[in-house]
Amino acid sequence: MGKRKKSSTNLLNEKYIMESCDLTYAVCKVGGRWKLLILCKLENGKLRYSELRNAIDGITERMLTLQLRELEKDGLVKRTVYAEVPPRVDYELTPIAIELIPIWSKLSSWGAKHKKLVK
Amino acid sequence: MGKRKKSSTNLLNEKYIMESCDLTYAVCKVGGRWKLLILCKLENGKLRYSELRNAIDGITERMLTLQLRELEKDGLVKRTVYAEVPPRVDYELTPIAIELIPIWSKLSSWGAKHKKLVK
DNA sequence: TTCGGTACATACAAATTTGTCCGTTATGGG
DNA sequence: CCCATAACGGACAAATTTGTATGTACCGAA
Structure with missing residues (x-):
């Protein structure tokens, strides 16, 4: 997220x-703290930065920005900037990210099931 | 993994x-560095500690132990100790973990596809 | 002309994860 | 009696991720 040392064992x-x-x-690819939450919010279409921020309780602007940057770099979200003032930017899932949705839903059901099992 | 502070924002x-x-x-639940690799090795049945260690290039005994402990705590692997000397212990997937396998395979294909896309 | 809203960036600090090194236990073989 | 072995456990350190606080640019509205 910050710079990483090249050639650490890690x-x-x-x-x-x-x-x-x-x-x-x-x-x-979806392993950051907030990434899946962000991606889920985008399942139903574009959202702008501030909408994401408001939709995700507890996230800070810094974290939102960082995670969005990585998702963008990894080709999971597409960022669109409009030349307006005040600025407007929106985010949407890319096709490859959309392919994940059916898998997510299975995984999500599994998660719910596991959660019950543990209790 | 070590102790965590209660009530940090994190x-x-x-x-x-x-x-x-x-x-x-x-x-x-499968987010640790080596967890998925461990689980994958167990897909075809039980393995003992040393077999896992040898199967996973680069993992240290400490990391293997830690990740196995968490997987066990989360009910994803079952640990069996045999009363022998030197000790023998083996690990296997639990039923709920086995349910993950078909989902993994989809996710894995997605991963392979994404990897190509990025190159 | 100062103010406010949007979408960030940057410096710094706290928390957490991962890795290194070394010790332990019990016993059958030599 | 000494040693090797399997499967760890613990102290400590390095690397990485996450969170806090503060600042920036832009322009139209008040």
Whole structure:
């Protein structure tokens, strides 16, 4: 999120795992604290920055920005800036992110089931 | 993993998110660095500690132990200790973890696809 | 001309995760 | 009696993620 040291064991391990396991790779892409919450909010269409901020209780602007930047870099959300003042920016899911939705819903059901089991 | 401070904003946020989003909850359960790799190795049946260690390149015994402990606590793996010397312990997926397998395979395909897209 | 709203950026600090190194236990073989 | 082995446990340190506080640009409205 900030800069990472090249060639720490930590980073090398991460790289190795991401290369050798597509599943870990996939999970890492949505692994930030707020990423899935953001993506969920976007399931029904575009939202602008402030709408996301208001929709996600507890997130700070810094975190929202950071996570959106990564999602954008990873091709999961598309950012559109309108040349207006005050500025307007909106975010939407990319096609590859949309492909995740049916998988999410299964995973989400699993989560709900697991949650009950544990109690 | 080590102890966590109760009532840091960080922890409170995590709790809140896990409660309000089953999807995030599910992803967090397998979110440790090595967890998915471990679970994948167990897909075809029991393995003992040393077999896991040897199967997963780069993992240290400490990390393997920690991640296994959490997986056990979360009911994703079952640990069996045999009263032998030297000790023998094996690990296997629980039923709820087995239910994840078909979802994983979809997610894994998605990961592979995404990986190509990005290149 | 100061003010307000939007979408950030930046410096810094706290929390958490991951990794390194070394110790432990019990016993059958030599 | 000494040692090797399997499966850990604990202290400590490095790396990384998350959170806090504050500042920026822009322009139209008051």
